[in-house]
Amino acid sequence: MTAPARPRPRLGVFKFASCDGCQLTLLDCEDELLPLADRIEIAHFAEASGDIRPGPYDLALVEGSVSTPEHLERVRRVRAESRHLVTIGACATAGGVQALRNFADVTEFRAVVYAKPEYIETLATSTPISAHVPVDFELRGCPIDRGQLIEVVTAFLAGRRPDIPDHSVCFACKRRGTTCLPVAHGTPCLGPVTHAGCGALCPAYGRGCYGCFGPSGSPNMPAMIPLLRSDGMSDEDILRFLHTFNVDDFAAIEPPGTLGGREESP
């Protein structure tokens, strides 16, 4: 007599304020998608399937930031229905590019974009999922890296911690054998303080890292800012450089007083 087949682990993919790029990364796993779907039950993935099944979910992948009153309630529901909750991407992990509103007047923002701002329901802030509910793992990147996503999903299904080191882009750049852009050409580069994961893409294409994976494990900001200045950036340029796709995370580690104007909109 054979034992009854064990139920497949159930995956849910959820979206908040975002561009859909991180959940698209799952569909971009062309070689792995069908084998993965044999091993897990894709129970909730609205971008890819009209077959939406109720929770509980063994693993929830959450994309996007919390930015509307409705999100506040829904993020708690997703958490309550999920055994493990992993955020995917800069929006869910750091508030995303739309967190630029956190440093500005959202009423004014609303008036710039909409003729009738009173129709628009929004929060004054765009915040990461972890600001509202406990999160089991945060996968960084704008967008996330496909290889890292596969590692995270496989790890959670196997019941182990994902092997995602938190060192900086510089490590990946050295491993790739790319010439150091700041050293060789004086090109401004956020590689020394940015979380690895992209494979050190930008320097390989001849441009400085622009920090889309957010801060690395132990970023040395007091050393980074003078380096950017010596590469020809003004303090305003540096602020903009840091304040883009992971604005909240970089703003949190800026050495106080170095750049001035923290309360200014970036």
Added chain:
Amino acid sequence: MRLRIDDGTVTGAELRIYEPPRFFEAFLRGRRHTEPPDITSRVCGICPVAYQTSACHAIEDVCGVTVDERPAALRRLLYCGEWIESHTLHIYLLHAPDFLGRDSAIDLSRTHRADVERGLRLKQAGNSIMEFLGGRSIHPVNVRVGGFHHAPARADFRPLAERLRRARDDALETVAWVAGFDFPDAECEADLLALSVPGTYAIETGVPTVLPYGAGQARRTFPLADFTTHVVEEQVPYSTALQARLDGRRHLTGALARYAVSGHLLPPAVRDAARAAGLADPASGEVCRNPFRSVVVRAVEVLYAVEEALRLIDAYERPSRPAVDVPPRAGTGHGASEAPRGTLYHRYVLDAEGLVTDARLIPPTSQNQGAIEEDLRRIVQDRLRRGDATDAELTRLCERAIRNHDPCISCSAHFLDLTVERA
């Protein structure tokens, strides 16, 4: 989505798009003129190259810069990658399951494994162009105002060309596969808007061209700089997405519009495949207005993008410099390109330092919304003429009608919350 049915007649169809506002146009102000390509790519993970390209064009327009011929050809090549990737995603993963009565591509793969695998392979071919030329397929890093950060050597294209030659067979088979679907009768009663370029099928640039609905109305063009006087966005109380009208009328952009405006310029082999798939030949003046058949037009565009990518790679010579300098100057600039879902317009105002003082983005989603609502009204009306329908049946029908045009809102369409008011 709200439907109002009075005594068997559909009197209202309102599509509420509840994408939370992200305020791009507001926070672009104060950014340097080199930044909008990277920042606006984050509007959409499914068509980042469209945002990067329209942004580059608009800023180069302000600064009075023309990109060299060879980097300009690379832009078109990168865009071909996005068309292949995005259209194939739309066809296989979002749209085909509707025609074959399945919930998803995963579900479809249980009965049509080889077809889904072909789709994934083809999508991967599109992604491989974006990864090779852009660094990655979502939010590519190599694009910059003035051209590219890095231009590859000619020899480095060899593996990509090899993969695209194999993809050509998959693209041809895709056209034949979708041609066999069952297409309900429908006609989109809206003006068609697409960019056009003399002598070639417009992708990354062009002049706005209108093919009006109705007999006796002639094709017309208008300068890109006048885009916002013709295409006017309005806010409707029930949706966070703005709705745009073209000279006060409903209009549609995207595959059907492009094929109607430029289909006669497709290479003969691609036109043959389109004819064999049952599409009217635009060279004879016929226009396909059936929104369900947009899946066939999309497949034809994938085939064209594969052919065009191979042609561009074959003709490629490494440019002497990957980008021209773009010194800032004060002024207003306009840029547009054909995103997979339709015409995407950007306008920026810069000050003398090159800081953005005003930004305006008009995506295809806002332009198509009026035509989609009218489609929904008519499709539901046709269904009711054949007798009563349950809300579940109407929901399914409406989801299909939306996915004919726009997978960008299909994530909302997949859990379309339909309210039917019957009087």
